[in-house]
Amino acid sequence: MPVTSDPRLLPVIRRAIAAQERLRQRCIREKALIADPLRTVGGVDVSYDEKRAFAAAVVLGFPDLEPCCHAGAVKKAVFPYIPGLLAFREAPPVLAAMRSLAVMPDLLFVNGHGYAHPRRFGLASHVGVLLDIPAVGIARRPLIGTAGNPANESGAHAPILDHDDVIGMAVRSSIHCRPVCVSAGHRVDLATAVMVTLAATVPGRRLPEPLRIADALSKKMRRDSTK
């Protein structure tokens, strides 16, 4: 059943992993490369119908989280979903939406992992490198590694470990909310990623505000396209 078992995809997968490795060598994750002060934060998310990808990008002020601008893009979904190669499916629509924004955010939240990836280069890193902006990966559950259980308090966190490597952090952004997986994408370190994630999350919500809004917008784009 998994699409990855199709032997015709093996060459495609091989080429994608090679391209991923080339991009990874351009990836840097240092706290110093984040804007200071941080004035805007962005978010991107993608929804799908049978054949198309609907990407929505938003920019909010920081730390007030007031709406600044947003944009969308629709593209044919070509690359299949393969765990570990999500970027080859989602980066094209995401980049198109980001490039139609009136202003680029100082930091971008991406729906998917960054460093917490089998080859340490998930969608968030991929997008961050190609746009050359600081990027943070936010995922609902780990792809690899094992995460501890953060205490049931807002801001509690526990490392996500792959053997001895701390690849990300399970973060309880609000009390009674299931933790989200935070990892460094591009031009940010893990500690900074966690702090900004908490600062961009409205009390009581699970995901940072830019991602919530982008999620709603992309789903609205999909709905409106069928009418």
Added chain:
DNA sequence: GCGACAG
């Protein structure tokens, strides 16, 4: 060998 596997 079998299963698991971001969106």
Added chain:
DNA sequence: ATCTTGTCGC
């Protein structure tokens, strides 16, 4: 991701 109602809990 998407298909889907009601329902349990703060």
